[in-house]
Amino acid sequence: MIRKKTTYLVLFLFAFVISSCAKINENKVRIIFVNKTGFDLNALKVKNKYIGKLKKEDRTHFVAFDKYLFDSGYPIEDFSAKMEGNHCENYPYMSFCATEYYEKTDGDFEMEIHKYEAQGKTYLRLIVSKVY
Numbered sequence: 001m002i003r004k005k006t007t008y009l010v011l012f013l014f015a016f017v018i019s020s021c022a023k024i025n026e027n028k029v030r031i032i033f034v035n036k037t038g039f040d041l042n043a044l045k046v047k048n049k050y051i052g053k054l055k056k057e058d059r060t061h062f063v064a065f066d067k068y069l070f071d072s073g074y075p076i077e078d079f080s081a082k083m084e085g086n087h088c089e090n091y092p093y094m095s096f097c098a099t100e101y102y103e104k105t106d107g108d109f110e111m112e113i114h115k116y117e118a119q120g121k122t123y124l125r126l127i128v129s130k131v132y
Contacts, residue, residue: 035058070101070102
């Protein structure tokens with residue numbers, strides 16, 4: 001009798017833990033970042049979330065955010081990394097009147113990180129490559 005109760009208790013706790021874990025990323029924006037710069041990235045940070053090293057052509061696992069900002073389909077959150085020993089930030093994004101500025105609070109995306117050169121300076125750009 002005690003063994004049967006223990007078995008039921010263990011099964012109940014297991015089911016409870018599994019169902020709780022399934023809800024962890026509910027209503028989150030989850031993003032896979034892919035390094036398309038042609039160089040290794042170090043100290044990669046997106047929206048103040050430290051990701052670390054990302055080798056060229058490598059990808060992260062899903063990284064979860066509570067919300068993520070877009071304008072006309074382009075991700076506009078701050079991010080930075082070190083590339084070839086130099087600190088690089090995202091290309092300064094300028095919104096114009098009548099653009100579609102919005103905030104996502106859920107959804108799964110894949111974003112490519114690209115190297116971009118302008119006015120003699122190297123920047124990084126995020127481009128949405130896939131929506132799951």
